[in-house]
Amino acid sequence: MATLHKIALVPTPVVTIDDIRIAATRVQPSIVRTPTLLSRTLSEMTGATVYLKFENLQFTAAYKERGALNKLLQLDEEARSRGVVAASAGNHAQGVAYHGRRLGIPVTIVMPKSTPTVKVQQTESHGATVILFGERFDDAYAHAREVEAERGLTFVHPFDDPHIIAGQGTVALEMLADAPEIDCLVIPIGGGGLISGCATVAKASDPAIEVIGVQAELYPSMFNRISGEHRPIGGDTLAEGIAVNEPGALTSAIVRDKVDKIVLVSERQMERAVALLLQIEKTVVEGAGAAGLAALLSHPERFRGKTVGIVLCGGNIDTRLLANVLLRDLARSGRLARLRIRLQDRPGALFNVARIFDQEGVNILELSHQRIFTNLPAKGLSLDVECETRNQAHLDRLISELRAAAYEVSPVELA
Known part of the structure; x- marks a missing residue:
């Protein structure tokens, strides 16, 4: 009697490397083949060799x-x-x-x-x-x-569609062609279309390439689904491009199979990453576009010594929001500060304070007196001084000189 052998059925991949290669041929005439460039400064800062994929240079300023x-x-x-x-x-x-x-x-x-x-x-x-x-x-x-x-x-689904995933995967095809030494891809995750396509390319090219997903701490939807955790989802995030409540079904399956780890980044680190990319690379990115760099800044030990490819996935950020991010970064680095100084309400009080600012070479940008809505005595007042310094050490020296002159002074801290 013949022996029956069970044949293991291997599920057909939703998207294959061939699908992505065909997609690349299909879309290539009508999109920008954006550059993948080494950032020497960011490499020195992070301890990794950092390559940036400038998808913010697409006509619509995003990989989508x-x-x-x-x-x-x-x-x-x-x-x-x-x-x-x-x-x-x-x-x-x-x-x-x-x-x-x-x-x-x-x-x-x-x-x-x-x-x-x-x-x-x-x-x-x-x-x-x-x-x-x-x-x-x-x-x-x-x-x-x-x-x-x-x-x-x-x-036309934004992420949970094989044709969409294959199109997004062309980002990684170009990156690995331009910088084949990349051994770690760091990709933002919203619904999961970009990382699904990129992970498919990476693992087909070399299974040893690490694929790390990045989500905002406020929107850990894919993180929750893969890890089984139940972290809260919601809030005002700088990275609205990846602020997704529910990831895709197709993309979740691919992420579970091909992505090595998902890390979460704070709003503060994304703000810093947006500012650094503008200051160092002279390029504008939105919050989601800066998430990859934010991951390197948040988890330097995770990436030190690796050759990392980061996708700057979009550059559509409101100009007023960008201005706020840059000013907040100046404040956190000590180059912009607001000091609250207690004075006596008498002639010459402001002049004497201003003289110390002048001696220390600190530029005063704005002054604000508060005499009424304060818990100080009637003859006292609170003076807020917004000022510009060279760095944190310069600011610390100013505060020391004010206190040496017997002024009660405290910085107004950012959240």
Whole structure:
């Protein structure tokens, strides 16, 4: 009697390296092949050899257009003529809108009502029809699926789609072609499309390449799913591009299989990373785009001695927010400070304080007296001085001189 042998069924990968190579050929004529460059200064700072992939130099300033274009190019003529719909408040919207117009495909984008006007205008400038619906992304997403069904449109998912994942994976193909010595990729995670594609490329190229995912501490959705933890999700994060409540099903499976570790980074470290990239590399990134560098700053021992590839995945940051980040970084480094000084309310008091600032070569930017809303005696006042110094040591010397002159002084600290 013949012996029956059980044959183990190996699940077919959702996305393969060949899918990503074909996607690269498909999208290459219409996207920017962004540079992968060594950062000598960041390498010295972190103890790792740091390569940066400048995806903020895409036309829409984000990698998202790679996946969007790969998806749109595979629609048949009937689907193209009907049009597509997507839900997004940011980079995915612009990527779909921009390439949709190029290809003559009608695009509808559903955005939450809270979306900043500038993002709505940018999306409309690419020829898309914008529908504002709901207060949260989840509301906009649900409405986009209703529009899809009602109008017979094709839904372009921001991350949980094999064509999107394959398109995003072309980022890693280019990085490893330009810097084959990279042995560790550090990739931001929101829904998981970018890291799924990049991890597929990395592990197919060399299984020894480490793939490290990065999430904001306030939005550890993929971290929770993979680790089984239940950390709270929500809050105002600088990295709104990766502020996702629920990661994708397809992407979660790929991350579980191919990503070595997920680390979490604080708001403060992302602010620092945004400022450093502008100061050192002279490049503007959004919070999500700085998450990879923030991981190196937060966990230097994890990456020391490695050759690390970081994706600067986007550069769409509000200019006022960027200004705030840069000023806060100056304050944390001691180059900008606000000092609260207790004075007696009498002639010459301000002059005597200002003389010490002059002697120490400190520039006074702004003064604010408080006589009424204070717990000081009626003849006392509180003086806030915003000033500019060379560094922390210079600021410390100023404070020492003020205290030596018998002034009660305290820095107003940042959160």
